[in-house]
Amino acid sequence: MTKLEPALSTAAVGGRRAWLGLGVLLLPVLLVSMDISVLFLAMPTLTLDLDPSAAQQLWILDIYGFMLAGLLITMGNLGDRIGRRNILLVGATVFGLASVLAAFAPSSAILIIARVLMGIGGATLLPSSLALISNLFPDVRQRATAIGIWTAFFAGGSAVGPIIGGLLLHHFWWGSVFLINIPVLAILLLFGPFLLPEHRSAALGPIDLPSVALSIGGILPLIYGIKHIAAEGFDPVSLLIAALGVALLVVFVRRQRELSEPLLDLSLFTRPLFRVAIGASMAGMMSLAALSYLTSVYLQSVTGRDALQAALLGIPMAIAVFVCSMGGARISLRLGVRATFTLALVLSAVGNLMLLGVGVDGGLLWYVAGSAIAGVGYGISFTLVSDVAVSAVPAERAGSAVGISETSFELGNALGLALLGSLAALVFRSGGNFGETLGDTLAHSGGDAGLVHAARESFVSGMHVATTGGALLLLAMAAVAWRSVRSDRIGSER
Template identity: 85%
Template sequence: MTKLEPAVADAHAGGRRAWLGLAVLLLPVLLVSMDISVLFLAMPTLTVDLDPTAAQQLWILDIYGFMLAGLLITMGNLGDRIGRRNILLIGATIFGLASILAAFAPSSGVLIAARALMGIGGATLLPSSLALISTLFPDARQRARAIGIWTAFFAGGSAVGPIIGGLLLHHFWWGSVFLINIPVLAILLIFGPILLPEHRSTELGRLDWPSVVLSIGGILPLVYGIKHIAAEGFDVWSLLIALFGLALLVVFIRRQRHLADPLLDLKLFTRPLFRVAIGASTAGMASLAAMSYLTSVYLQSVTGRDPLQAALLGIPMAVAVFGFSMEGARIGRALGIRATFTLALALSAVGNLMLLGVGVDAGIGWYVAGSVIAGVGYGISFTLVSDVAVSAVPPERAGSAVGISETSFELGNALGLALLGSLAALVFRSSGDFGDTIGETIAHADGNSALIDAAREAFVDGMHVAIVAGALLLIAMAITAWRDCRPR
């Protein structure tokens, strides 16, 4: 049994109060996902003011995602034990204070520290907000609808981040991209205690802190090593760091087998539906991250668009992801989970493959059409992943399961950039006497049009190879979903 404090579940469940509670829960979800991408456009002006080194620039961008990935499982478990509303409000406070510190950071070091604190706060917000939906909506149909809306806002946040950042930077200084968080979080802190029920488990034991250390100590070096290889190319030091993290994760998993109340409940993976959901989120995010990154570079370095124009061309895909995240639950009921997972993954693969029509001098129509079709598939599959993470596990394990699913999204993102991004870079560099990146090659071409044209052609070739690899990964996962999924 689980205990609901201080409000009784029936007082909140399913009615107008529950939907108002969902509206409050959507606010931190939008902010956490938006803050992953909102800095992309702010980096040039931020760099002028704070003068960060190249390494500091990478840490400013990456430390937020590192902390998210490393702490999601821990914070999901902690919320199950101390109360999901409690940890949501604590996380919102940390996120808000860190946003103020980031906005007025006097140096790169302070900004990096603030971004790390934002990652800690964000890691408490995601699993607790999604797990609370199971308390607000005990009815399966309403819960699936609510999870679809939650997923739409999470997916939409990262898409609108660059657009909002561009609008703010047009009128204000770079710190404004952080200060926009404050009024949103104020609404959560005021209305959260009124509209959200508390939920904590009375069955789970104390948190196993050695497991917490092993989990964070394993995930952070693994993600760091993978991202460093993706950004800088393969080197022995990055590989050793990633292998060190992997070794700690092996020790972590072995420890979980012998604990009565493990941080990572391995029994969850004996459920075929849960396994397929985690595989789908990892494969989906890997292909989506590679496609988004490579097409962003393509639109700017190959076609010559500025960052805001490139972001605006991503709006159709964002709309598709948002819309079909909302309808994912309905499609799942109509077709069944097995067919819907398979269809969604296949649509994502087809959309990726349509980007083979993109070329150096033409193909924007193929990009828009392919990204929209892929977005339909991603929206449906990501909704099902979130639904399974909440619905296919015991209520007392909802926070832990959500932490696992959100971590799989973060790891999929890192793996997509590292493996598929590195594959594209390998094809690019092996096609001629170029620099490490197309941007570096064009910057040092000294007007050599033949070299620039060759570099653009090589980049498109590398992008095609990586996108096909991502599509094959999606197809393999679609086959696995059809084989392993069974109707609930």
């Protein structure tokens, strides 16, 4: 039996108050996804101020996504038990305080700590906000529309993050990309208690703390090991850390099989549609993270544009992601789930491959067109992933199911930066006697035009290899989707 506190009136459920509630829920979603990518454009100016090492730069970018990936499943389950609105508001408070700390961080170490706290707060916001949609909109069609809007803000936030970052950096210092969170979170904290229902399940028992420890203890060392192996090559310490993560995750999965109320519902993965959704979100976010980060560096450090000019060139992709997220559900109704997933993944791959037309001295139109086409595919596929997650389980378990899908998004984003980003860096460094990064090389070039041009050529080559790798992942996932999914209606396997 599910307990709702306070009970929503008939008018509130699916009515005007519900849509106002959705508007409030969109605010944290936009912020959390924006903060994945908002630092892409800020890194050059941030680097000049805080002077982080190459390893610290990676941690500043990576740790936020790692914390989200490690905690989303736990926070989704916790919200089902203690109340989704409660955990949403607590998470917003943590996120806001951590944003202030990040904005005024006096050193790279403090900024990394702030990003850790932001990841913890963000992990409470995503699953609770999406799960509450199932309470606000019991009607299937209204819920699908609401999920499309939610996904548009989530996926669009990642694309629009560099644009907002560029506008802020044009007028203010790098800390402003974090302070923008404060007024938005204030609106959520002010209106959330009045517009959002409380939802907790009285049927679920206490959360299994050993499972929590095993899930976090498995995910974080695994990603840490993968990141270091990809960046530095195989070494005993990285292999040992990654192996420890794998071992803990094996123990975690075995424990889930024995529990009557597991933290991770393994039965979901027996459904082909759910498996395809998780794979599509991981492949999509891996390629999107690499594309967004590498092209941001390209536009500034290779073509010589400032942050605002680089941000404006990202508008076509942001619009494509946002609009197609809104329309993903309607496309699925017309074409069927299998064809829509396959089409979306192929479009994303084509867009990534079009970046092969980009060069040091030209090809900017290839970037604009390719990123926009990729955005169409990302928008459609991400909407389907969110809809599958919400429809996969009864309402009282929606938080835990959403936690799984959102973990795949954040894990994909982190792995995209760690693996594809490191692949691009490896190709870059192999091109000549350069510094650890393109920025380092340009800063210490001493006016050597030949060295600068060679470094830029090598960076573009690395970007080509990484985005092509992302495209191959997407095409492989498209083939899996076409072969695996038989149902043409979301929720029919439930």
